[in-house]
Amino acid sequence: MNTPTKITFTRIIMIALLVVGLFVIAFIPNLTIPDIGNSGINWLYFGVFVFFVIAAFTDFLDGYLARKNNQVTDLGKFLDPIADKMLNDSVLIFLLVPQAYALNQRRDNLALTILAVCVILMIARDLTVDGIRFMAAKKGEVIAANIFGKVKTVLQMIAIPMMLLNDWPFRYFDSAWPEALQISNIFMYLATIMSIVSGVIYVKQNIKVVK
Numbered sequence: 001m002n003t004p005t006k007i008t009f010t011r012i013i014m015i016a017l018l019v020v021g022l023f024v025i026a027f028i029p030n031l032t033i034p035d036i037g038n039s040g041i042n043w044l045y046f047g048v049f050v051f052f053v054i055a056a057f058t059d060f061l062d063g064y065l066a067r068k069n070n071q072v073t074d075l076g077k078f079l080d081p082i083a084d085k086m087l088n089d090s091v092l093i094f095l096l097v098p099q100a101y102a103l104n105q106r107r108d109n110l111a112l113t114i115l116a117v118c119v120i121l122m123i124a125r126d127l128t129v130d131g132i133r134f135m136a137a138k139k140g141e142v143i144a145a146n147i148f149g150k151v152k153t154v155l156q157m158i159a160i161p162m163m164l165l166n167d168w169p170f171r172y173f174d175s176a177w178p179e180a181l182q183i184s185n186i187f188m189y190l191a192t193i194m195s196i197v198s199g200v201i202y203v204k205q206n207i208k209v210v211k
Helices: 003-026 043-068 074-094 109-138 147-164 183-205
Strands: none
Touching: 003 043, 003 074, 043 074, 043 147, 074 109, 074 147, 109 147, 109 183, 147 183
16 A cells, blocks of 8 residues: 555544544533634634644645655545545534534524535535445446546535634625625535536446446
8 A cells, every 4th residue: 555545544534533523522411612712713613624624635645645656546546535525524514513513503594504405415416426436346447536526625625614714714804794695605505516517427427337
């Protein structure tokens, strides 16, 4: 196993630890997590933000090293998009837990409903794409992520940190806007649209695997 693949495996382990940690925190009775001073940024969400940025950097790093050192492998092409989806989908689900954490309790019902729809659509897309990828793997084929999927991932990796930081720094001028139209939400809508578009293109390009 080469270095880029080891980094990808490390990212998968990090995500698993994050999920377990958040699960444990969710069941601590009467837990109240404060904001960072008057910033409006919740400490727990800031911690997840730091984790997300580190994990996202490892995504860039393994791809960079694989291309630079000519270490692109079928295993790497198979695992890397799965690790990306695990990271993004885990944090997206975390953003939908309004009762457990202070930040989402401040979101209005419309914004939460739209966010829920976006998360469901993006996860449904990922499940569809992964299903096709697993069917291809059973036939000895490895399907790498296409450019549209990579754009989707980039948009998610922009939108998710903005949501974790409670629309910072844009809330200094869009705080008076309806929450559903704030900048962080708009980026989430763009990520959702690209997720659907890339999923349709992915299915169309690989329909032979399904047939």
